[in-house]
Structures are given as structure tokens and as C-alpha cells.
Amino acid sequence: MTTSNNRIPLIAGNWKMNTTPEEGHALATAILDGISAKDVGFSASRCDIGFYPPATSLAFIAGLCAEFEGCKVYVGAQNMHAEESGAFTGELSSAMVLACGSDSVLLGHSERRHIFNETDTEIGAKMKTAVEAGLTAVLCVGEKIEERDAGNTMEVVNRQLEAGIEGLTEAAQLEKVIVAYEPVWAIGTGRTATPEQAQEVHGAIREQLGAAFEKRGAEVGAREDIRILYGGSVKPDNASELLSQTDIDGALVGGASLDAASFLGICEGCG
Ligand code: PGA
Numbered sequence: 662m663t664t665s666n667n668r669i670p671l672i673a674g675n676w677k678m679n680t681t682p683e684e685g686h687a688l689a690t691a692i693l694d695g696i697s698a699k700d701v702g703f704s705a706s707r708c709d710i711g712f713y714p715p716a717t718s719l720a721f722i723a724g725l726c727a728e729f730e731g732c733k734v735y736v737g738a739q740n741m742h743a744e745e746s747g748a749f750t751g752e753l754s755s756a757m758v759l760a761c762g763s764d765s766v767l768l769g770h771s772e773r774r775h776i777f778n779e780t781d782t783e784i785g786a787k788m789k790t791a792v793e794a795g796l797t798a799v800l801c802v803g804e805k806i807e808e809r810d811a812g813n814t815m816e817v818v819n820r821q822l823e824a825g826i827e828g829l830t831e832a833a834q835l836e837k838v839i840v841a842y843e844p845v846w847a848i849g850t851g852r853t854a855t856p857e858q859a860q861e862v863h864g865a866i867r868e869q870l871g872a873a874f875e876k877r878g879a880e881v882g883a884r885e886d887i888r889i890l891y892g893g894s895v896k897p898d899n900a901s902e903l904l905s906q907t908d909i910d911g912a913l914v915g916g917a918s919l920d921a922a923s924f925l926g927i928c929e930g931c932g
Pocket of ligand 1 (some may be wrong): 675847848849850873893894916917
């Protein structure tokens, strides 16, 4: 079993329904400039970054990031449909996401699950389509407060994870997945999981990924290469403690990703 940890942290900003193209351009530019400004103490080799802007800015932001050499930048959609095309008003297909120049997509975000009532099965179908299209799929999982209080955190997270990767029948497909553990009660609430609470779930997710790799004929150790991000009220002042946990490989950031200084401050927490 491989025990080495060569995972490069990923700090990803989920802009949600915020920013016009102009505002997004200014935000992304300020972040990229900050990462390039090594003279002010930022070491670009510390992390990869990701931008998940609204669909209206996707092509624009992807274009802006395409030439950036300071670090790897993922640019992705916040959601997409499982079908390739058709009568699905208001939806985006994987081909459209790719044609914007983006390489990734967020799937199963808690707001998609709980405001828009997306089911585990639908999210699993989207994951399959995304990975088959060549996108890096960020699968978001996480329990509600009543589920945590009832002691059901791992049951919920395992179910969401299992359903999310069910259609990925080959180990190589699983390698295209990034998992984001976001306890619903910590999203946008200012209430963060403690590093210990987060590590406990991240460690269990990695165990389950090991079993998933084994089921697909790969070594259990392949799980060591998968990145598991934490999300939920990550800020510059709590980032480094969370990111120092063994199985926390980055952050999916909502509110604090809309401010360049805060986002850069979280990136600094990878150091
Ligand atoms: P937050 O959002 O950082 O504002 O809590 C995280 C997310 O929804 O991904």
C-alpha cells in the first residue's frame, strides 16, 4: 500500500451566483496577480487553484487563465446536466462546459442537493457524463446538522460518495475525481468544522475510496492520490489549521473566494 502523500493542495473558489463578467475578470486578475507577486511572499508552488464562476463568465475566465503560468488553474462550471443535449431549458451540457475552455465541474453541491432537490442518482449520472467527457469532477458531499446530531454523518457521506462514483467503473475514471467534504451546517454560516471533525470524515472518505479502487481492480493505495477538499466557512484565519490535517488536501471556498485578499490568504495557508 502506498502511504506517501504527494498531493498538491487545491484551493478552489465557488463564486455561486455572484459576479458579472466584469467583476469576475477583476477578481480573477487580482488573484492571479497576487500569485505571481512572489516578492510579497506568495510561493506559487504551494498549491493549485480553481475558479468556479457563473456560467456567463466561464469562457471569459477560462480564457484569462489559459496563459497563466504561476500555478495550475482549474476553471469549471458550478453544475451541468447528465444528458449530452436536448430539451433541458436552462441547463448546460458537458460539451458546452468543455467548449468554454474549462476543464472541471462542481457536482452535487449542497445547494444543488437541498435547494434544487438533486438526488444522489442524478448526481451520479452527472459524474459519469462529466468524467467520460474528460472533465475533472469535484463531487461535493456533506451531512446536515440533524444528520450529524443523530450520529449519521458517515452513513450520509458514504451514501453520497458511493452514489456519486457508482457509474465510474474503471479506476482511471476514479482518478479524475476530486471529493469536497462540505458539512451543510458549515456552509455560509461562519461555523467551521473543527480540524479534528473534518479530518475524521476525510480519513473515512479516503478509506472508502480505497475500497472503491479495489473494487475496480486497482490497488487500495491509489486512494492516496485523490484530493479531498474541505469546504464550509474557510477563511484565511482557519485555513492553515484545517489544511495541515493529513487528509485535507485543499479547500472549496464560497464567501471568502469573492475577495482576492481572502482567497490569497487561504492559499497562503497551504504553506
Ligand atoms: P462558504 O461556502 O465558504 O461560504 O461556507 C462553501 C461552499 O459552498 O462551497
